[in-house]
Amino acid sequence: MPDTVTSLVRVLRFPPLPDLPAAVRGQRFVAVEAAVHADAEEVAALLAPLRALAPTVDSMRPMPPAELATVHGDPPQPPPAFGESVLLAELTEAAVAGFLDAALAPASDALLSVELRHLGGALAPHVPGDGLAFAVGIVPVPEAAAEVAAAAQAFARALAPHASPRAMKNFTERAGDPEAIYGADLARLRTIVTAWDPEQVIAAGHPVLD
Secondary structure (H helix, E strand, C coil): CCCCEEEEEEEEECCCCCCCCCCCCCCEEEEEEEEECCCHHHHHHHHHHHHCCCCCCCCCCCCCHHHHHHCCCCCCCCCCEEEEEEEECCCCHHHHHHHHHHHHCHHHCCCCEEEEEECCHHHCCCCCCCEEEEEEEECCCHHHHHHHHHHHHHHHHHHHHHECCCCCHHHCCCCCCHHHHHHHHHHHHHHHHHHHCCCCCCCCCCCCCC
């Protein structure tokens, strides 16, 4: 893909809950999402191979940047969930095959969404990886947490051979290794926090000081 495209593919498993629309209730889908900054002719050419697959739903359309937050279909209020992410060093054939095996494995049945995000391009100087794999499951009741967590962690372990030593801060949902999250910026961040907020009044999801 040219640098004008950011895309992801995800496996969606909708539980058989009565409050879900009948069209998706208890169903499984493969979804492809993309943001393309190009003219209509180029966009049509890029999307043609996807549209040739006769998708169940085709929601690709022109939209202003302010609407991009709606593309992923996240609920307006965050639900209780458990997720794991793996920053992939390279999107090799082996890494993609590993993602597919993990995403479609029976162990992933407890997960609502398993996705592979396309990185690189303008992100490359700041994010040391070509792709990001993310698995998440809804935890409607506390008793469901163990099964969802086990599924997400099994997914992450399966992709460990293809992982970058770094982590992507936006998708690291629990306290992690600051060096993996911040990389070369960690020393500078520690200097700033020590000078300006030594008592750590500002709460950080991923603190830089011990």
